[in-house]
Amino acid sequence: MNYEKLFFESLEHSLKGRYITLNEVEPLLSRFDFENQVQIIGKSVLGKPIYQYIIGKGPIKILFWSQMHGNESTTTKALFDFINLLNSNSEIAKSLLIEFTFCFLPILNPDGAALYTRENANKIDLNRDAQNLSQPESKLLRNTFDNFGPHYCYNLHDQRTIYGVASEVIKPATVSFLAPAYNENRDVNEVRTKAMKIIIAMNNVLQKLIPNQVGRFDDSFNINCVGDTFQFLNVPTVLIEAGHYQDDYEREITRKFVFIAIVSGLINFYENDIVSNEIGNYLNIPHNKICFYDFIYKNVKINYDNSKIITNFAIQFKEELIDNQLLFIAYTVAVGDLKGFSGHLELDVEEALYQNSEINFPILNQKAEFSIGNSIKFVDGLIIN
Numbered sequence: 001m002n003y004e005k006l007f008f009e010s011l012e013h014s015l016k017g018r019y020i021t022l023n024e025v026e027p028l029l030s031r032f033d034f035e036n037q038v039q040i041i042g043k044s045v046l047g048k049p050i051y052q053y054i055i056g057k058g059p060i061k062i063l064f065w066s067q068m069h070g071n072e073s074t075t076t077k078a079l080f081d082f083i084n085l086l087n088s089n090s091e092i093a094k095s096l097l098i099e100f101t102f103c104f105l106p107i108l109n110p111d112g113a114a115l116y117t118r119e120n121a122n123k124i125d126l127n128r129d130a131q132n133l134s135q136p137e138s139k140l141l142r143n144t145f146d147n148f149g150p151h152y153c154y155n156l157h158d159q160r161t162i163y164g165v166a167s168e169v170i171k172p173a174t175v176s177f178l179a180p181a182y183n184e185n186r187d188v189n190e191v192r193t194k195a196m197k198i199i200i201a202m203n204n205v206l207q208k209l210i211p212n213q214v215g216r217f218d219d220s221f222n223i224n225c226v227g228d229t230f231q232f233l234n235v236p237t238v239l240i241e242a243g244h245y246q247d248d249y250e251r252e253i254t255r256k257f258v259f260i261a262i263v264s265g266l267i268n269f270y271e272n273d274i275v276s277n278e279i280g281n282y283l284n285i286p287h288n289k290i291c292f293y294d295f296i297y298k299n300v301k302i303n304y305d306n307s308k309i310i311t312n313f314a315i316q317f318k319e320e321l322i323d324n325q326l327l328f329i330a331y332t333v334a335v336g337d338l339k340g341f342s343g344h345l346e347l348d349v350e351e352a353l354y355q356n357s358e359i360n361f362p363i364l365n366q367k368a369e370f371s372i373g374n375s376i377k378f379v380d381g382l383i384i385n
């Protein structure tokens with residue numbers, strides 16, 4: 001299977017970048033609504049529609065939802081790439097539609113998507129609301145789960161650039177997985193094993209394309225999380241986290257790997273024989289680890305209080321919605337030896353001088369506003385050169 005080729009044939013060109021809202025997604029949904037397959041199942045806190053799209057006639061029912069965290073849009077892009085594949089009339093599309101019935105809830109949290117926030121408009125994290133069901137979006141997800149009766153669930157997220165994979169060479173965690181626990185003991189039962197097997201199939205393919213850039217999330221049990229609840233209710237649930245790929249802050253490359261994970265996991269259902277030692281293969285996926293900053297400047301000279309020090313400091317982007325545009329604003333977040341951390345961009349400035357207009361010392365959690373030597377300059381959190 002040439003997954004890369006399949007991706008480029010399926011790519012939904014109209015969805016780009018990190019700021020993905022209903023405005024971009026609604027025209028696509030209306031394009032696929034030829035047999036009443038698209039329905040509005042309810043409204044968000046601010047009255048925005050929440051859509052469900054069902055396609056396929058197969059016996060295995062899979063429920064996918066994306067952007068329950070509004071600012072986590074990469075998997076929405078990958079879902080529409082996948083939906084394009086399903087509508088391509090290709091052999092693989094036909095096979096998938098015979099094997100499966102898919103139910104998609106793209107952008108479960110449309111208010112958060114518009115505001116570019118993790119939480120919904122009531123500032124509730126929907127992924128901590130699986131028991132309380134206090135929010136309309138949480139209730140709609142749970143109703144869909146109850147009515148559709150999936151055999152499997154795919155819980156789709158983005159993770160921050162701080163995550164790397166804990167292997168010998170530290171690489172960014174471009175895609176991370178979790179088969180959530182269903183109890184405090186983190187036991188492995190038949191249900192959870194099914195989720196692990198899908199992840200193993202996805203990981204086998206991804207490792208060939210992005211070796212050592214696939215991580216496994218911590219499986220601490222929290223029944224308030226949707227994945228843990230659905231696993232507890234005996235439906236195997238796979239959590240996918242789209243993460244950072246080198247220089248890909250727009251996550252246009254990462255979306256490809258999420259697409260490939262989805263497709264390879266499904267093909268595995270009907271093409272591959274079950275291999276032995278599946279659980280071991282799942283546990284062999286290295287852990288996710290917080291070990292990255294976006295930038296690290298090393299050996300920076302700082303003149304402060306009449307003394308000179310040589311130190312390192314780290315910059316992290318925050319995505320901020322300004323005039324309806326998403327900007328990556330740089331903040332100074334750490335100063336010191338930064339042991340155990342790498343920078344997605346790391347520069348040894350060889351004792352070049354740090355300067356800013358007020359105090360010549362980096363202040364934590366402030367917008368980057370400084371220069372180092374002649375070549376590096378930030379103004380109001382934006383890189384000038």
Ligand SMILES: [Zn+2]
Nearest residue numbers: 069072157158
């Ligand atoms: Zn999330």
